[in-house]
Amino acid sequence: MDWVRWHSAYADPASSLSQRLLAVQAQIRAALTAAPAGPIPVVSMCAGEGRDLLGVLADHPRAADVSARLVELDPVLCESARVAAEPLPSRVEVVTADAGWTDPYVGAVPARLALFCGVFGNISDVDVAATVAAAPSFVAPGGMVVWTRHRGAPDLVPQICEWFESAGFEQVFVSPRDARFGLGVHRFVGAARPLVAGHRLFAFQR
Template sequence: MDWVDWHGAYADPSSSLSRRLTAVREQIRLALDAAPPGPIPVVSMCAGDGRDLLGVLTDHPRAADVTARLVELDPTLAERAREAAAALPAKVEVVTGDAAQTDAYAGAVPARLALFCGVFGNISDADVAATVAAAPEFVAPGGVVVWTRHREEPDLVPRMLDWFAAAGFEPLFVSAQDAGFGVGAHRYAGPGHALVPGRRLFTFQR
């Protein structure tokens, strides 16, 4: 998969990818709106060029409170994210590295907001389940995970909702099955968990 080329679909505002981006940004904005006063740590897994988070930070009133780590393996996309972040009031670190490795997030979690976007549609069901089970290591109690997953058959989202519930999360938003994309947001209602280092959460299948 040429992920730089894949991002070209964003140029069409009517594409499912562009409409998904709008829904993701809305959930990011709501999570930032609800964050308590003070610093807002954010992590983004498989961040691409960061346009989901960075697009919100261009005008969000809490942007200066955000300290974010974006992890992206593709060096071209990572550099685009760095260039876009340079003009923002937020403190944004872009790591060119493997987002599947938990060590990539050491020192940046637990976060108030974790973005698992562009991940779950590209890994096995077992890896989705393992990543959801590890999600409490990424957010502090009360923190939010925003995720994406296509709704093609077999639709995994109903099982994912069960996995998030089992991990201690409560749903805030799940897009309609017929929306043409899948976006969800879950708030963590359980106790704090330390990040387990040296672990691989998933492997991309394409």
């Protein structure tokens, strides 16, 4: 997959990708607004150009409170993210690494907000379950996970919601079945769990 070319769909405001971006940004905006006073640590896996988060930080009143780590394997997309982050008041670190391993997140979690966007539609169901099971290591109690997944058959979104509930999360938002994409937001209400370094969460399917 040429992920740089894949991102070109954002140029079409009517594309499913552009519509999903707006919906994801709305949920990120709401999560940042609701965050308690003080620092807001954020992590983003398979961050691409960072559009989900960086587009919100460009004008959000809490942007200066945000310290974010974006993990992306493609160096071209990483460079685009760094350029976009440069003028922002937030502290944004872009790490060029395989987001499917836990190592790139060491030192950046637990976060207040974790973005698992553009991941679940590109990995096996087994890896989706494993990533959700590890989600308690990514956010502190009260923290949010924002995630996406296509709603094509078989529709895994209901099962993902059940996996999050089993992992100690409560559902905040899930897009309707007739939407052009799946989008979920879950709040962690369980006990804190340390991140295990050197652990493989998922591998992208080609």
